[in-house]
Amino acid sequence: AQSVTQLDSQVPVFEEAPVELRCNYSSSVSVYLFWYVQYPNQGLQLLLKYLSGSTLVKGINGFEAEFNKSQTSFHLRKPSVHISDTAEYFCAVGHGSGNTGKLIFGQGTTLQVKP
Amino acid sequence: DVKVTQSSRYLVKRTGEKVFLECVQDMDHENMFWYRQDPGLGLRLIYFSYDVKMKEKGDIPEGYSVSREKKERFSLILESASTNQTSMYLCASSRSPIYEQYFGPGTRLTVT
Numbered sequence: 001a002q003s004v005t006q007l008d009s010q011v012p013v014f015e016e017a018p019v020e021l022r023c024n025y026s027s028s029v030s031v032y033l034f035w036y037v038q039y040p041n042q043g044l045q046l047l048l049k050y051l052s053g054s055t056l057v058k059g060i061n062g063f064e065a066e067f068n069k070s071q072t073s074f075h076l077r078k079p080s081v082h083i084s085d086t087a088e089y090f091c092a093v094g095h096g097s098g099n100t101g102k103l104i105f106g107q108g109t110t111l112q113v114k115p
Numbered sequence: 116d117v118k119v120t121q122s123s124r125y126l127v128k129r130t131g132e133k134v135f136l137e138c139v140q141d142m143d144h145e146n147m148f149w150y151r152q153d154p155g156l157g158l159r160l161i162y163f164s165y166d167v168k169m170k171e172k173g174d175i176p177e178g179y180s181v182s183r184e185k186k187e188r189f190s191l192i193l194e195s196a197s198t199n200q201t202s203m204y205l206c207a208s209s210r211s212p213i214y215e216q217y218f219g220p221g222t223r224l225t226v227t
């Protein structure tokens with residue numbers, strides 16, 4: 001079965017420091033990759049997506065992610081975080097085709113930005 | 116701007132009540148989804164629909180049913196609410212099951 005693993009459940013970091021949230025997936029075929037952010041008591045908002053092409057993907061709020069096919073990873077990075085980035089982040093993988101396809105979510109990583 | 120709306124942000128129901136959660140999208144998407152979100156368990160798919168009147172079970176369909184009579188509307192029904200259905204419920208829509216999904220703001224349901 002396909003799976004998505006977010007390697008850290010919580011990541012504490014100081015404001016203006018860089019951050020990396022790690023995501024690995026299991027798949028031997030082409031996939032689509034996504035990162036979502038969820039602020040408290042809100043729905044999920046798409047940060048960025050990889051469908052094809054350049055392996056470095058830029059998203060909203062200064063985030064970027066790199067698709068690494070050989071390591072089956074899609075880690076999320078930001079060079080300098082703000083207090084407002086405190087939220088839960090979900091990695092997701094779209095796998096399959098047609099109506100049998102699925103979007104599989106990781107368990108989430110809570111990013112805690114400290115002043 | 117794309118939009119998915121859910122009928123309630125917060126809902127409190129009693130055990131045994133029938134509960135309806137409504138979701139509406141304005142993007143003309145074929146696919147709609149219902150998830151529940153619990154701490155430490157991430158998002159779990161309850162049901163999804165890839166067309167009007169079509170539905171498929173997700174990973175945790177027990178205790179739930181759904182209805183999709185119109186393309187833009189997808190309802191989740193708890194036939195007889197139980198305390199273990201206290202959770203955050205998220206609705207989403209997409210143009211394909213493997214592409215990005217757009218989420219509503221969520222309904223936090225408490226069953227007492």
